[in-house]
Amino acid sequence: MPGRAGLTRFSALDAISFEGQAGRARLVITLSLPPDAGPDPQPLDARVIYHPDGFGTAWQSIAPPGPESFSFHDLALSGPHPRIAGSFTLPLCHRATLLDPPDPARCQVATGRFDTVLHID
Secondary structure, X not given: OEEEEEEXXXXXXXXXEEEEEEOOEEEEXXXXXXXXXXXXXXXXXXXXXXXXXXXXXXXXXXXXXXXXXXXXXXXXXXXXXXXXXXXXXXXXXEXXXXXXXXXXXXXXXXEEEEEEEOOEO
């Protein structure tokens, strides 16, 4: 189920953030892409956070994305209908509370898909 999605343009990058929900669970993806990126760009930076219970415990990416971490099937960051669609595969590490850092000894590979309309900030 879709949540919030947005795009902010800076001169050096496009910052994209979107959130999805299924019941109490939430998935938040934040990406930094080069401006005017091609059809399947490599993110300059990315963060994925999964909250299975909606708030406390989380699973979070801790390393910069590798070359195969994200794949984009539809990427339109300008024009009348900005949108982003694609998939990701990367390790997420357990985070007991919001105050605790992710534990690199408790990681699992997560795979997911996304397809959302973006709102330009």
